[in-house]
Amino acid sequence: MAETLPQFLFEHAQKTPRRIALRERNYGIWQSLTWQEYAEKVKFFSLGLVSLGLQPGETIAIIGDNRPEWLIAELAAQAAGAKSIGLYQDAVVKEMIYILNHAGVSFVVVEDQEQVDKILEMWPEVGADRESSLQGVRKVIYYDPKGLRSYTENFLAYFPDVLALGQMYEVQNPGEFERRLAAGKGEDIAILSTTSGTTGNPKLAMLTHRSMVSMGRNLMSVDPLKPEDEFVSFLPLAWIGEQMMVLSCGLQIGFTVNFPEEPETVQHDLREIGPRVMFSPPRIWENLVSQVQVKIQDSAWLKRRLYEWAMPVGYRMADTRFRKEAPSRLLRLQYLLADWLVFQAIKDHLGLRHLKRAYTGGAALGPDVFRFFHALGVNLKQIYGQTEINGIAVVHRDGDVKFQTVGTPIPQTEIKIDENGEILMRSPAVMEGYYRNPTATAEALVDGWLRSGDAGYFDEDGHLIVIDRAKDVMTLHDGTKFSPQFIENKLKFSPYIKEAVVFGGDWPFVTAMINIDFGNVGKWAESRQIAYTTYTDLAQKPQVYELVQRHVQQANADLPPAARIRRFLLLHKELDADDAELTRTRKVRRNLVAQRYDDLISALYSQNDHVDVVTTITYQDGRTATLQTRLSIASADA
Secondary structure (H helix, E strand, C coil): CCCCHHHHHHHHHHHCCCCEEEEEEECCEEEEEEHHHHHHHHHHHHHHHHHCCCCCCCEEEEECCCCHHHHHHHHHHHHCCCEEEEECCCCCHHHHHHHHHHCCEEEEEECCHHHHHHHHHHCCCCCCCHHHCCCCCCEEEECCCCCCCCCCCCCEEEHHHHHHHHHHHHHHCCCHHHHHHHHCCCCCEEEEEECCCCCCCCCEEEEEHHHHHHHHHHHHHHCCCCCCCEEECCCCCCCHHHHHHHHHHHHHHCCEEEECCCHHHHHHHHHHHCCCEEEECHHHHHHHHHHHHHHHHCCCHHHHHHHHHHHHHHHHHHHHHHCCCCCCHHHHHHHHHHHHHHHHHHHHHHCCCCCCEEEECCCCCCHHHHHHHHHHCCCEEEEECCHHHCCCCEECECCECCCCCCCEECCCCEEEECCCCEEEEECCCCCCEECCCHHHHHHHEECCEEEEEEEEEECCCCCEEEEEECCCCEECCCCCEECHHHHHHHHCCCCCEEEEEEECCCCCCEEEEEEECHHHHHHHHHHCCCCCCCHHHHHCCHHHHHHHHHHHHHHHCCCCHHHCEEEEEECCCCCCHHHCCECCCCCECHHHHHHHCHHHHHHHCCCCCEEEEEEEEECCCCCEEEEEEEEEEEECCC
């Protein structure tokens, strides 16, 4: 019986060799790999790595967009007794050096010239500072050769050439791969998965084959999928959520994994494939809502009127189902008409028409976004988990969805709340610990329980309610406790607000720093003939402040008085992962943002109606310039 992920792959190759395992869109045409072809590539790439010196227990890193080569490299390393670690393709050199050195990586598999250039930038030179250069990497293997013809570094290797080395190694060492594959055990470390790193450098969670398989098996027992089902993999494979669906679930069930041609073609490719299951963090669902809202505003009068009639019907149906009540005959008829006239077209445009179920996880999703998708008839369910527990511990059941909760534990998972209100978890899916970090491991794992760092409680139906990160829950001066993330999510339901950071715990009232959505606000301004030049210029337009003020008032409407936003400003720049203000999964690094924008926060609590900001910008050629900007501070009240 299969224990490791590569062993599951080869079981499928033996049982259903001609069924489609992977599909990639290339130059507009979907190219397929059967399970047999998939397994052969894993075998020969694994032997190629072995011929280059890969040893059991070593680590390979993989960097690039979602491609079959990523999975082939990952499973090939595991089949050889090694482990893998994924890096986000937009990671900057400083982040990459830390992770690659901390993980002790010996081989790096990259997609293209962009990633090769990053590696070259950190490749050790004679006399170079060891902390600013790679240590221990022996080979860099690329699979998109475009632009790399003139690169002559002897540590570079082309992916097909490594496959050819593996084929030669097989001739010289027949049966070697099968021996290594069979030697794999469930307790072997399969991947090192980076945590989000909201408070500093990411930690590397050690996840075994057994833990990954158990999570996938337990999720599939709650929400079964079939080999005939389709999944579109478009979120970074470095994220535990994507590993969860593609490997932990995909290799057990045997459904087809599809890869879009480019990030820009994801929407088109989703429509073509019509996936049966989808798992995305909140930012994806928020972006889809914004996309619908903006397109409706730009549509013809009749379409707008139909949408404005249909959505309240959808919301009434969604709320009826949330309450587990039977809809009236009139509501059923109205919803049937709304679905036929409006909702089916929207779902088809978004690529969601054939979904059996959709998941959101990684952070809290705002209730307004949740209700929106259920109004459309999308079976969107919240999950709760962490990298340290293979991504999922709690999920909504079909027919038992409460948008203010995250559901109930999956099989073999125990959840309890300690005396401080912190959520503790225990299951076979819990990590072995943090790689090379015994101190953090001891803090996270106590008597077999994983400390989540999140505050929460169970409601009367046994559903888990997650308030926020325990350290982020704020207490106002009147004693009111509130979750800044909850308020931020309500703000981000607006198509004109991309990001928001709320403050108030150590202050007498609540304030917010807001990033406008440049694309949507830009369209809005152009339709009203408001001229602007840059992001900063647009954000400081009085008309834009009035627009955002209306949406802040909408978010305030159903908040407790003490938790309502009193003053806000529109930032002169977008919060950026490259500036370490966001994690690679777009979670706000609150401590860093609070330190970096301390003068802006102080101004929000002053009597001033503006604050002057001096910013140093760095151009691509290394030149710098200093810009001075005056940011307006507005009251949330009309």
